[in-house]
Amino acid sequence: MIAQNVAFGILAAAMVVAALGVVRTNNVVHAALYLVVVLAGGAAQFILLGQEFVAWVQVLVYIGAVIVLFLFGIMLTRAPMHPDESLDNDLKWPAAVTALFLAGVLGSLLIDAFHRTKIDIRQPIRTAAVTNAVFRTYIIPFEVVGVLLLAALVGAVVLARKD
Amino acid sequence: MSESVLLALNIGWGTTLAIKTVVVLAFIPAAALILGYTFLLKMMSHMQSRLGPMDPGGFHGWFQLVGDGIKFMQKEDLMPAEADRRVFALAPAVIVISTFLVFVVIPAGPRIVVQPLDVGVFYALAVSSLSVIGVLMAGWASANKYALLGALRAAAQLIAYELPLVLAVVGVVVQAGTMNLQGIVLAQQGGHIFGWGGIGNPYILTQFVGFGLFMVASQAELTQPPFDMPVAESELVAGYMVEYTGFRFLFFFIGEFGTAFAFAALAATLFLGGWAIPGVHGTTADVLGPIVLFAKVMFVAFLMFWARFTYPRFREDQLQALAWKWLIPIALVNILATGVLKVWVK
Numbered sequence: 001m002i003a004q005n006v007a008f009g010i011l012a013a014a015m016v017v018a019a020l021g022v023v024r025t026n027n028v029v030h031a032a033l034y035l036v037v038v039l040a041g042g043a044a045q046f047i048l049l050g051q052e053f054v055a056w057v058q059v060l061v062y063i064g065a066v067i068v069l070f071l072f073g074i075m076l077t078r079a080p081m082h083p084d085e086s087l088d089n090d091l092k093w094p095a096a097v098t099a100l101f102l103a104g105v106l107g108s109l110l111i112d113a114f115h116r117t118k119i120d121i122r123q124p125i126r127t128a129a130v131t132n133a134v135f136r137t138y139i140i141p142f143e144v145v146g147v148l149l150l151a152a153l154v155g156a157v158v159l160a161r162k163d
Numbered sequence: 164m165s166e167s168v169l170l171a172l173n174i175g176w177g178t179t180l181a182i183k184t185v186v187v188l189a190f191i192p193a194a195a196l197i198l199g200y201t202f203l204l205k206m207m208s209h210m211q212s213r214l215g216p217m218d219p220g221g222f223h224g225w226f227q228l229v230g231d232g233i234k235f236m237q238k239e240d241l242m243p244a245e246a247d248r249r250v251f252a253l254a255p256a257v258i259v260i261s262t263f264l265v266f267v268v269i270p271a272g273p274r275i276v277v278q279p280l281d282v283g284v285f286y287a288l289a290v291s292s293l294s295v296i297g298v299l300m301a302g303w304a305s306a307n308k309y310a311l312l313g314a315l316r317a318a319a320q321l322i323a324y325e326l327p328l329v330l331a332v333v334g335v336v337v338q339a340g341t342m343n344l345q346g347i348v349l350a351q352q353g354g355h356i357f358g359w360g361g362i363g364n365p366y367i368l369t370q371f372v373g374f375g376l377f378m379v380a381s382q383a384e385l386t387q388p389p390f391d392m393p394v395a396e397s398e399l400v401a402g403y404m405v406e407y408t409g410f411r412f413l414f415f416f417i418g419e420f421g422t423a424f425a426f427a428a429l430a431a432t433l434f435l436g437g438w439a440i441p442g443v444h445g446t447t448a449d450v451l452g453p454i455v456l457f458a459k460v461m462f463v464a465f466l467m468f469w470a471r472f473t474y475p476r477f478r479e480d481q482l483q484a485l486a487w488k489w490l491i492p493i494a495l496v497n498i499l500a501t502g503v504l505k506v507w508v509k
Binding site for chain 1: 245247250280281282285286288289290292293295296299300302303306311314315318319321322325342
């Protein structure tokens with residue numbers, strides 16, 4: 001258990017540093033690349049919890065697709081090589097207060113809800129267990145999400161059409 | 164690396180991890196050089212009547228690869244003045260690491276696999292998708308419009324062909340009932356063709372549609388002709404790697420051919436039965452497995468490079484239309500048919 005705690009600490013520290021990099025850099029592309037580190041750290045935390053499948057979904061979807069689309073969009077429109085001063089503003093302190101408040105609320109909520117929960121992570125959780133949960137226990141939310149995404153897709157097509 | 168052999172030697176997990184890492188790290192350049200030598204230098208020379216690579220060193224131009232290596236080593240390490248130095252230097256490493264991670268799950272024998280992950284083939288496809296980030300980093304950090312155009316084309320292409328690649332594999336996963344590559348090999352070995360189990364059931368017999376889709380999509384993922392718009396030399400010089408020289412360029416070369424080897428190994432494992440040999444089990448299979456897998460990999464790679472050296476380049480709109488209008492619908496129908504047959508036939 002000690003090894004997991006140490007690994008969690010290292011990963012969490014790296015994620016915090018990278019997340020600060022996302023909001024502090026003046027270069028949009030650098031911000032997107034810092035975000036890759038944050039999301040990879042999230043995937044690594046899932047592996048620490050024994051959730052291999054969720055971790056690699058995180059890598060495939062967020063890093064392999066979402067960030068790629070971010071970078072693609074940035075590079076298709078501007079692709080600035082140099083820092084852009086207009087990305088900075090004077091709202092650092094209000095932003096810091098908001099971030100700390102949010103961290104406090106979410107943290108106390110999670111601690112209150114799960115501080116007695118123990119997860120057995122001596123073996124990684126098998127993919128079959130995850131899929132059984134999705135397609136048996138949570139089949140209705142899963143289908144609802146599917147319909148919602150379809151509606152968003154159709155909406156995007158309607159908005160993008162010229163005629 | 165065999166888990167039980169290492170346990171028998173009574174060494175800790177740290178040492179095991181180090182040995183496994185070294186084995187994979189050593190394997191990638193070797194794999195890239197084997198494919199580069201056999202297909203790029205020799206097969207291409209034969210097919211396209213190129214005399215140059217057949218000349219150095221006398222017999223069949225065997226010295227060409229060494230000569231190329233020496234040439235790359237002594238080139239100056241150039242970096243454009245406007246380049247984003249850190250991102251520019253990091254980009255080739257991201258591509259090679261993404262290749263490196265794929266090799267972790269490919270089994271070469273009943274006990275010869277670095278780590279038999281339960282998520283197996285899904286993991287392989289997830290980490291291979293990371294190379295797009297490296298391509299975009301390289302293209303942007305070069306501060307060169309040709310490089311940026313190449314990176315954008317590469318990203319558009321890799322996003323489009325990621326889908327048919329993943330969907331082509333789903334048919335195999337449904338039929339085998341597992342994503343673990345070792346499990347997929349064993350399912351093929353223990354399969355039957357109309358009740359006859361002599362050679363098992365290589366999934367190319369039932370998943371031939373998936374095999375075709377996988378080959379086309381992996382060709383596009385490798386940005387090889389006819390899908391080489393991102394590196395089209397007549398339009399973009401060399402696309403996203405135009406500003407890279409010497410050792411950094413060698414990284415891209417190793418990444419490209421190492422990934423070709425990895426995709427060929429995935430195709431051989433998923434569709435051609437992997438390391439399995441009919442009637443051979445246990446330690447004998449551990450010894451013969453890598454040889455059999457290597458032979459199959461070379462066969463699949465031969466098909467890939469045959470297409471590479473034969474066909475002219477697709478136009479960008481043809482390339483996107485092929486992925487979205489043909490490959491993805493065919494893959495979805497294939498999944499549906501496999502699912503229905505799986506439940507129906509049992």
